[in-house]
Amino acid sequence: MIESNPLDKATSLFVDLQNQYPLYPTGFVTCSTEGCNRQARINNKCGHCLEADMAKLIGAPLAHDLHMSIQESRELWRIALDELQTT
Numbered sequence: 001m002i003e004s005n006p007l008d009k010a011t012s013l014f015v016d017l018q019n020q021y022p023l024y025p026t027g028f029v030t031c032s033t034e035g036c037n038r039q040a041r042i043n044n045k046c047g048h049c050l051e052a053d054m055a056k057l058i059g060a061p062l063a064h065d066l067h068m069s070i071q072e073s074r075e076l077w078r079i080a081l082d083e084l085q086t087t
């Protein structure tokens, strides 16, 4: 990641966080953070670690809410995909 200021850094983290919850099924590997064994998209940190990085910039409560919101929207999208496949 190349960021020159907190806004760019937070924006990049937000996009990375969204990418941890893909719209379609895809491959996962172990998180790139040393010592973390959670699953992550290739060459990136898991949602938990990205949330921790985001928390350093915007505070833990907001970072957590953003992470949960992304997870919830992806879950709704999965339900929508299921709905499309059954109609």
Ligand SMILES: [Zn+2]
Residues within 6 Å of the ligand: 031, 032, 033, 036, 037, 038, 045, 046, 047, 048, 049, 050
């Ligand atoms: Zn991790």
